Amino acid sequence: CVTQAARSVSRAFNEGGHNRQVLRLPLSEAIYKDKEEGFVADRAIGWQGGPEETYRYLSPIVESLLRKIRLEDALGDGGLSVKVSEQILLDFDGSALQTSEHPAGALFDVQALLQPNADSYYLKTMRTIEEQFSNTPGKPRRLFLVVNPAWRDASSFGLFESGKARSVLDKYETTYACDQFVVRGLKVILLKCWPDGWDVFVEDESDVTMPARLVGSFEARPTYDEIDARVVEHLMNIRA
16 A cells, blocks of 8 residues: 555656645554454444544554655665654644655655644645745745545535635645445445546455455546445346
8 A cells, every 4th residue: 555655646746747645545454453353344444533543553654655755856865765754733633744854855855744634724734835845936846745634625624615725725636545435335445546547446255365356447536326336236247
């Protein structure tokens, strides 16, 4: 998951020029793998815990991700690795800002905002990071990631903030997403890897060691009804 996400992020920046990106990383398996629900039961997929709990699992995953990102214009690092630091923003929200400092210079630094929610505080935080880090006027663009935001789109911010939110969020490209949920009793994985679209996979309920089966592909993120239709079609095929 981390390697796959890092590859998508790197390609989107290097090849597509997307320096403001959204990522959605799965946490269910990280949280539940050592418990009796280790295979990721229905409740594990549907509920990952509160923001303070999910932060504890997300933080090391994002740190690992930042270490794996490869920016093609970066000079030789002399065998040195990036240095990752973290600043807690609002602990009760489980939000934080991670920064990777590249040995080739500040031009290749990356910042990642973890678990922002729909409070206007985070819109202001994102605008500040854009102005001072990722999109500073007169300076080369740098990579800024928004990881596991609590919103899906601008409508999540409510009637009075949706316009402000859209002015910010429309600039961001979802370059990697791996959502896990249960549809008709089956574990479904919705995967997005830049530059490809959204793929729907279903795990074999009789043999979890088998690779998940691709049951549908979409240009844009599919609705629940579209996913459900593909799952129904899959069930009909395997029972025929």
